[in-house]
Amino acid sequence: MTFVENIENITATVDVHKTMKFYEAQSQFIDDCTCEDCAFYQKEFLKTPLNIFKILKQFGVDLKKSIDIESDPEGLWVVMDKGLMVFCLSSYKIIGNFSNVDIDNSGTFDTNENEFQTTIQFYKNNENSITIFLTIKNLND
Numbered sequence: 001m002t003f004v005e006n007i008e009n010i011t012a013t014v015d016v017h018k019t020m021k022f023y024e025a026q027s028q029f030i031d032d033c034t035c036e037d038c039a040f041y042q043k044e045f046l047k048t049p050l051n052i053f054k055i056l057k058q059f060g061v062d063l064k065k066s067i068d069i070e071s072d073p074e075g076l077w078v079v080m081d082k083g084l085m086v087f088c089l090s091s092y093k094i095i096g097n098f099s100n101v102d103i104d105n106s107g108t109f110d111t112n113e114n115e116f117q118t119t120i121q122f123y124k125n126n127e128n129s130i131t132i133f134l135t136i137k138n139l140n141d
């Protein structure tokens, strides 16, 4: 199954089945790290009704699971204050292609949703794989 989504002027064509298969083999954030911040991200923050979460899920991404990137085996960084998420950076991977984007090229989308500013930075690894760095910042903080 292929899922096509237009994000600004880029068409994302994603192999949902292969993306889901990739995530089956990955570990959960709470398996990789036992800190409270990672647990909060996985168990509470992912329930926030953000459009980007919805889109990534439609792509077949398991938001609870980490991808292995060289700099950080967990791929998640969370900053909390008084029980609230202030800032987080998470990394996800999709099997698919973005139109109008060359290999090794990257791009950025910014959106504001309620009290959050989300930034999607993506890198096209090859013709069939894209890494996404998702930054979410609480604008009330």
Ligand SMILES: [Zn+2]
Residues within 6 Å of the ligand: 033, 034, 035, 036, 037, 038, 039
């Ligand atoms: Zn942690």
